[in-house]
Amino acid sequence: MLLAFAAAGAAVWVAGVYLANATSVLAKRFGLGQALGGLLLLAVVTNLPELAITVSAALSQHLELAIGNILGGIAMQTLVLVVLDVFGLGKKAALTYQAASLVLVLEGVLVLAVLAAVLVGSQLPAALIVARITPAGLLILGLWVVGLWLIGKAQKGLPWQAHDAAPAGSPPPKPAAPAQPTPPASTWRTGLVFLAAALVTLVAGVVLERSGDALATHWGLSGLLFGATVLAAATSLPEVSTGLASMKAGEYQLAISDIFGGNAFLPVLFLVASALSGQAALPHAGKADLYLTGLGMLLTCVYVYGLVFRPQRQVARMGLDSLVVLGLYALGMLGLLAIST
Numbered sequence: 252m253l254l255a256f257a258a259a260g261a262a263v264w265v266a267g268v269y270l271a272n273a274t275s276v277l278a279k280r281f282g283l284g285q286a287l288g289g290l291l292l293l294a295v296v297t298n299l300p301e302l303a304i305t306v307s308a309a310l311s312q313h314l315e316l317a318i319g320n321i322l323g324g325i326a327m328q329t330l331v332l333v334v335l336d337v338f339g340l341g342k343k344a345a346l347t348y349q350a351a352s353l354v355l356v357l358e359g360v361l362v363l364a365v366l367a368a369v370l371v372g373s374q375l376p377a378a379l380i381v382a383r384i385t386p387a388g389l390l391i392l393g394l395w396v397v398g399l400w401l402i403g404k405a406q407k408g409l410p411w412q413a414h415d416a417a418p419a420g421s422p423p424p425k426p427a428a429p430a431q432p433t434p435p436a437s438t439w440r441t442g443l444v445f446l447a448a449a450l451v452t453l454v455a456g457v458v459l460e461r462s463g464d465a466l467a468t469h470w471g472l473s474g475l476l477f478g479a480t481v482l483a484a485a486t487s488l489p490e491v492s493t494g495l496a497s498m499k500a501g502e503y504q505l506a507i508s509d510i511f512g513g514n515a516f517l518p519v520l521f522l523v524a525s526a527l528s529g530q531a532a533l534p535h536a537g538k539a540d541l542y543l544t545g546l547g548m549l550l551t552c553v554y555v556y557g558l559v560f561r562p563q564r565q566v567a568r569m570g571l572d573s574l575v576v577l578g579l580y581a582l583g584m585l586g587l588l589a590i591s592t
Contacts, residue, residue, distance in 0.1 A: 269447075
């Protein structure tokens with residue numbers, strides 16, 4: 252089982268590099284931009300394992316597993332930005348300083364809105380379901396779709412920006428190169444690479460989660476704490492891999508957008524869980540699930556502020572916002588330990 256866990260982790264890592272490269276190309280070909288490309292393409296694909304686990308759990312009526320799968324990794328995925336800040340940039344500059352995009356601020360607000368809807372939906376009665384659809388599920392889906400639409404509009408420019416100057420401290424934009432015709436075969440080839448890497452991510456990600464859960468049981472570890480730390484870290488490998496590949500290519504917005512986009516997309520799966528199980532999923536959320544949701548919101552708030560204020564100062568090779576996130580996450584895990592004991 253340990254061998255399967257390691258092999259799946261390696262497969263996810265390699266697939267993530269191909270995904271990041273393919274997403275970058277496709278986003279440029281279809282005019283999506285880094286932020287929207289990460290939100291639409293990369294974020295959804297890197298969360299395919301969570302989709303598969305949610306479908307399996309809902310069909311077998313294990314709603315607690317589906318809920319833990321959706322909410323348990325959001326805080327850890329946000330912590331991935333700390334990893335990218337330290338190992339992707341090093342002493343160059345803080346990640347939020349380099350990204351310099353107000354579109355990413357909107358993505359962070361979308362994460363907060365969707366997670367707030369999760370907290371609201373968890374308090375609704377379980378009997379509030381019609382035709383396998385719950386009001387909370389519809390609200391989450393509606394927020395996500397409207398958020399995508401608004402982010403797409405923001406990608407074309409925000410009305411209160413007086414001019415298209417580079418943010419303070421950023422290098423001036425390079426003049427656009429003359430447009431070159433793109434061979435159709437090249438786009439098709441990139442699309443096939445994207446789909447193949449997505450399939451590997453899906454299969455290896457499911458193996459990673461299943462084998463990790465089995466290892467936790469075998470070693471007698473707390474399922475809640477293991478799931479929120481070790482297993483969440485393992486299943487965040489696609490985000491780490493794609494993020495580092497994006498950073499290497501200088502596409503900092505794509506790296507952050509993958510994390511924010513994934514965290515905004517995951518709660519949409521509650522609609523899927525309710526439809527497949529025939530039960531309202533969110534009312535089954537436990538105290539620890541809601542605790543981790545709140546922690547994820549808190550960490551997201553820190554990075555939203557970081558994107559607005561763009562701190563240049565670094566401590567231990569990371570921006571001040573990443574340092575705060577790391578400290579809050581550590582304190583959050585102590586609180587989770589208190590809940591689980």
